[in-house]
Amino acid sequence: MAVQVTTTWLGEMRFESTNPSGHNLFIDAGEDNGGKGEGYRPKALMLSALAGCSGLDVASLIKKMKLEVDDFKIEIEANLTEEHPKYYDKVAMHFHFYGSDLNEKKLQRTVDLSIEKYCGVMEMFRQFSELDVQTHFHSK
Known part of the structure; x- marks a missing residue:
């Protein structure tokens, strides 16, 4: 299955990226890198994608298993390498579940x-x- 995303430069350090869902998002560098901070940072967006992917799985399974959960969240801490190309070499993912009958x-x-x-x-x-x-x- 092919997926297509088109990312269009909007000037300076800002881009708009399409998504198969029909919802677009904006990507921009921080002020320290010549941007205005008016969009997502690409590497942080990868962490959101990781949390979102796993979160959707867990939410679906909670529903299928008819589990009682008041709330849950996923926190991610990632270490970015010092040398270029910089990437996340260590990622800690914490799932937090809240409820009275977990x-x-x-x-x-x-x-x-x-x-x-x-x-x-x-x-x-x-x-x-x-x-x-x-x-x-x-x-709780």
Whole structure:
């Protein structure tokens, strides 16, 4: 299945990028790199893609398994190499689940299925990063 994205220069350091969903996004450099900070930074966008990919998997599995979860979030911390080309060589991903009746075993299974089987972005990150995935449960 081919996916097409078109990214168009809007002048200075700003770009607009299409998405197959029909929603466009803007990319811009920070002021320290000649931009105005009016869009996403490309490398940080990769981390959002990783969290979004895995998050969609987990949300779908929560629904399928009929699990009780009040809320969940994914926090990512990544180390950027010093030399060019700079890339993320270490990525720590923390899943946080909140609720009064959390089934920790099944929720851990949703995370495991996402990171081991379903999340294609995770598989891409495995090619260049050392990954550390942790799950945290917060009872209300």
